[in-house]
Amino acid sequence: MRTDRLVAVLLMLQRREQVTAAEVARELEVSERTARRDLDALAMAGVPVYATQGRGGGWRLVGGARTDLSGLTASEARALFLVAGPASAATPAVKAALRKLVHALPEPFRAQAEAAASSLVMDPRQWGASRVEHRPPRFLDPLQDAVIRGVQVRLGYIDGNGAETKRTVHPLGIVAKDPSWYLIAHTEAGRRTFRIDRVSSADPTDDPVNRPEDFDLATSWREIADEVARKRTPLEIQAVCTPHGIGILRIGLGDRLDVGGTTTDGRVEVVIRGRDAYTLAGELAGLVAWLEVTGPPPVRAHLASIGDALVERYR
Numbered sequence: 638m639r640t641d642r643l644v645a646v647l648l649m650l651q652r653r654e655q656v657t658a659a660e661v662a663r664e665l666e667v668s669e670r671t672a673r674r675d676l677d678a679l680a681m682a683g684v685p686v687y688a689t690q691g692r693g694g695g696w697r698l699v700g701g702a703r704t705d706l707s708g709l710t711a712s713e714a715r716a717l718f719l720v721a722g723p724a725s726a727a728t729p730a731v732k733a734a735l736r737k738l739v740h741a742l743p744e745p746f747r748a749q750a751e752a753a754a755s756s757l758v759m760d761p762r763q764w765g766a767s768r769v770e771h772r773p774p775r776f777l778d779p780l781q782d783a784v785i786r787g788v789q790v791r792l793g794y795i796d797g798n799g800a801e802t803k804r805t806v807h808p809l810g811i812v813a814k815d816p817s818w819y820l821i822a823h824t825e826a827g828r829r830t831f832r833i834d835r836v837s838s839a840d841p842t843d844d845p846v847n848r849p850e851d852f853d854l855a856t857s858w859r860e861i862a863d864e865v866a867r868k869r870t871p872l873e874i875q876a877v878c879t880p881h882g883i884g885i886l887r888i889g890l891g892d893r894l895d896v897g898g899t900t901t902d903g904r905v906e907v908v909i910r911g912r913d914a915y916t917l918a919g920e921l922a923g924l925v926a927w928l929e930v931t932g933p934p935p936v937r938a939h940l941a942s943i944g945d946a947l948v949e950r951y952r
Contacts, residue, residue: 642667646675650686655695773818774834777811779841780820784808787846792822793838794831801837807846810854814862821857823847830861866892870910872917875931877904882927889920904929915939922947 642665649656649664661672676696679686685699783790790808795801806822811833813819818833823846870893877900878886886894890909897906907928911917918939921928925944930936 642675643679646672646679647684650696650698655689655697657695660695774836776836776839777818777833779839780808780833780836781811783839783841783846784810786841787848789842789844789846790822791838791840791842792831792836795835795837797835803838805842806831807848809846809848809852810857812854812858821854821861823849828857866910870912872911872913872936874909874911874917874921874933874936876907876909876921877929877931878907879904879927882924883907885924885927889924918943 645665646656646661649661658669658672658676661667661676662669665672667675676686676688686696687699688694688696780790788808789805791803792806793801793803804824806820806824806829808820808822809828810821811818812821820831820833820836822829822831880903883896883905886907886909893910895908897908899905909917909921911920914933914935918930918936921930921936922940922943930940
């Protein structure tokens with residue numbers, strides 16, 4: 638905690654010409670005595686900070702010394718250090734930029750920054766998943782640059798059937814949904830989403846993007862993701878589940894599960910989404926100890942058929 642406080646005090650000094658122990662104490666929610674000790678510790682650690690006495694006195698950085706981390710809180714700075722680590726999921730360009738921010742800290746804090754940068758391993762693979770390494774798609778950088786500069790792109794694209802088309806698009810944003818990357822763009826046919834690994838060419842133009850004033854990338858992606866989920870799992874079934882089985886359903890079904898109210902016998906009403914009746918029945922057959930499917934009839938029929946086959950095989 639003290640390292641966090643010292644970084645926070647340093648950032649306060651960079652944001653303001655001068656701070657007092659009382660101001661530090663209020664912002665960090667510590668006593669004035671602790672604040673003075675922290676300010677003294679900065680000076681003893683070699684940070685160019687000095688105190689001015691008398692009315693209007695306080696603590697200042699010698700020569701207004703600053704780093705590129707000015708304005709960040711201690712927790713924000715630490716988060717940057719974590720993302721800058723070699724095992725993080727950030728792109729090489731992002732990690733390189735963040736490492737420069739790490740080295741912008743004064744020498745006394747660089748060791749902690751380096752420790753933070755190497756303290757976290759991010760493994761996005763689920764247990765039992767393959768070790769396939771997913772590289773960023775070929776045209777990610779020019780498309781991201783076009784989004785940032787706000788220019789249109791002449792885009793070559795190969796659809797799921799292998800047919801290639803060419804069109805001019807207005808890039809609005811890029812979304813990474815592991816392991817795929819998507820470009821959200823405005824086209825003559827309206828807003829569209831393109832998988833970047835299917836892009837065959839990307840030639841930025843000098844023409845500005847026509848960006849809707851109300852466009853928000855996060856909101857737009859939520860709408861797209863919800864629509865994709867509805868298309869991938871168009872079938873809804875109704876069921877009742879024992880209370881202690883709800884946790885098992887959440888683990889197995891994720892956001893395909895909607896939990897409702899409690900029935901008169903103490904069970905819980907649920908709605909489950911799936912691709913088709915047969916596939917969904919296969920998923921749910923092993924949950925018979927907790928789950929009773931009440932409809933639609935085709936799913937119940939498939940479950941009964943699966944039960945008969947199991948009995949025939951293993952009796």
